[in-house]
Every structure is written in structure tokens, then in C-alpha cells.
Amino acid sequence: DVKVTQSSRYLVKRTGEKVFLECVQDMDHENMFWYRQDPGLGLRLIYFSYDVKMKEKGDIPEGYSVSREKKERFSLILESASTNQTSMYLCASSPSGGYSYEQYFGPGTRLTVT
Amino acid sequence: AQSVTQPDIHITVSEGASLELRCNYSYGATPYLFWYVQSPGQGLQLLLKYFSGDTLVQGIKGFEAEFKRSQSSFNLRKPSVHWSDAAEYFCAVGVFTGTASKLTFGTGTRLQVTL
Numbered sequence: 001d002v003k004v005t006q007s008s009r010y011l012v013k014r015t016g017e018k019v020f021l022e023c024v025q026d027m028d029h030e031n032m033f034w035y036r037q038d039p040g041l042g043l044r045l046i047y048f049s050y051d052v053k054m055k056e057k058g059d060i061p062e063g064y065s066v067s068r069e070k071k072e073r074f075s076l077i078l079e080s081a082s083t084n085q086t087s088m089y090l091c092a093s094s095p096s097g098g099y100s101y102e103q104y105f106g107p108g109t110r111l112t113v114t
Numbered sequence: 115a116q117s118v119t120q121p122d123i124h125i126t127v128s129e130g131a132s133l134e135l136r137c138n139y140s141y142g143a144t145p146y147l148f149w150y151v152q153s154p155g156q157g158l159q160l161l162l163k164y165f166s167g168d169t170l171v172q173g174i175k176g177f178e179a180e181f182k183r184s185q186s187s188f189n190l191r192k193p194s195v196h197w198s199d200a201a202e203y204f205c206a207v208g209v210f211t212g213t214a215s216k217l218t219f220g221t222g223t224r225l226q227v228t229l
Contacts, residue, residue, distance in 0.1 A: 004157070031214045040123070042204060042221035043158075050214040058216075090157060094215065101146050101208030101215040105157035 003027070004106035006091050012112045019078040021109050023091030030096035032074035033103060034058075034066065037088040049074055050096065081113045116141040116207050120220035127195050128228050135190040135223050137205030146208035147188040148217065149179055153201045161203075164188060175199070200227045 007022035023032065031050050035043040035058075045058030047066040055066050063085060067075045074093075078085055088110050092103040119138045127133055139145055146165050150158040162173025169181040179190045188205060202224045206217040 033216075040221060042120075043219040045216065045218075048214055048216065054213075056211075056213060092158075096214070101148070101217060102160055102163060103158075103217060105150075105159070107155075107157045 004091055004093055004104050006089075006106040006109050008109050009107060010110050010112075012114065013078075013081050014114055015082060017078075017081050017113075019081045019111065019113075021076040021078075021089055021091075021111070023074045023076070023093075023106055024072055025074075025093040025104070026072065027093065027095075027104070028071065029093035029104075030071070031094045031103075032068065033092040033094075034064075034074065034076045035090045035092065036060070037090055037108070043090065046076065081111075083113050085111065086113045087111060116145075116209050116218050118205050118207050118218055118220035120203075120205055120223050122223045123221070124224045124226065126226040126228060129197050130194050133190075133192045133195045133199070133225070135203050135205075135225070137188045137190065137220060138186050139188060139205070139207045140186065141207050141209070145188075146215075147179075147181060148206040148208065149173065149177070149188075149190050150204045150206065150219075151175075151201050152204065152222075158204065161190070195225075195227055197227045197229060200225055 004025045033048040034046045049055045049068040065077045091106040094103045117140045148163045149161040205220045
């Protein structure tokens, strides 16, 4: 089975802190994604990566950056956390190829910024 | 741009009753459609997907969905709901951007099951 793991289930940080959310997948997938999930808004794509060191902005990239130095690991960085970044963050991965839309999700990290 | 609408934010059904969750999509080309389920405190799990062919697709846990191009819909159904089906359900449409295949999600429908 595909396994996507996220470094923390719950995280509490202070406003202005630099925050790292880590995601690791074990299926050699080319594509990795970061979403945030908020009540009533569903999942919104922050960034995705289609190869090592390659990234593209999603729908809501402001206030975030990402890093992908190894194929299996994709990090989401909040340079200076703010209270409006309190949310559930979900990581996903998928293989490449024109029909490879199925994404495999991690359990999520619930981040609270105080 | 593609979009997905799930008109029902919250649905309550009795255990054993039938279920239909609505999903409407907007996309110019042939859509690739998905239903995911998220149990409390968990990530998303794929229930079923439609790429082409038979418009009635079967998924896991006894779920099925029917693609209707004329109505731009992909509604999820289950004949008899179990208490363990209580969760949040997301419909999504897949789009290839040239670099990766992305999903656009609806806002979700939360299902409550009464005993």
C-alpha cells in the first residue's frame, strides 16, 4: 500500500515563527501536493511538485513556500506564521502520467498559530 | 477554469436508508471525476473514480456513482447506509496542467448517520 506520512498530527506555533511541515511518501511518486483544508472551503491547493527541485504554485500560495530536495520528501514552509494560517494541512502524492490523477493522502497536520 | 459544486453542506440519514450525495462539475473537456471520503481525524481515501466507459462506476464500501454528461453531474449513491459511513465526502475533477495532474475539490458534504 502507498503510504504518505506527515511529521506531526498536531502543531502549535506562535505568530512570526518559521514553521516546517514535512511529508514523506514511500511509493516513488513523481508528484507531491500540499493542501489546506478549512470548514466550508474544502481542500485548496497551496503548491505542488512534479519532480525533485521542481515546483508550481497552486491556488493559494501566498505566505507559503516549499522545498523538494529528495523525491520522497516534500516540505511546506511558513516563513512567518500568522493566525490566518491556522488550518488542517494535507499532503498527497501521485505517480506521473496523463491519467495518474489519483492522489494518496497523508493523515494531515492540524496547525494552530497563536 | 474547472470547478466542482457540492450543494449540500450537511446531510443526515438513518442507518439502513439510501443515500445520494450530489456533485456538479464545470470543465470544458472530458472530465476525470473522483469521490473521496474523510473519516474524522483522517486523511482522504479514494472511494471511486470515473475516467471513461461505463457511466455507472462501482467503488469501495458499497458506494457507486453515475456520470451524467448532460447534467454535468457525478452523484454518489449507496443503497443502505451504515453508521460507519458518517464522514465528510469530497467530489473532485482532475485536470492535466502540462506538468502534473491536479485535482480541484468541492467544498464537501458532511454525512451524519442516525441510529
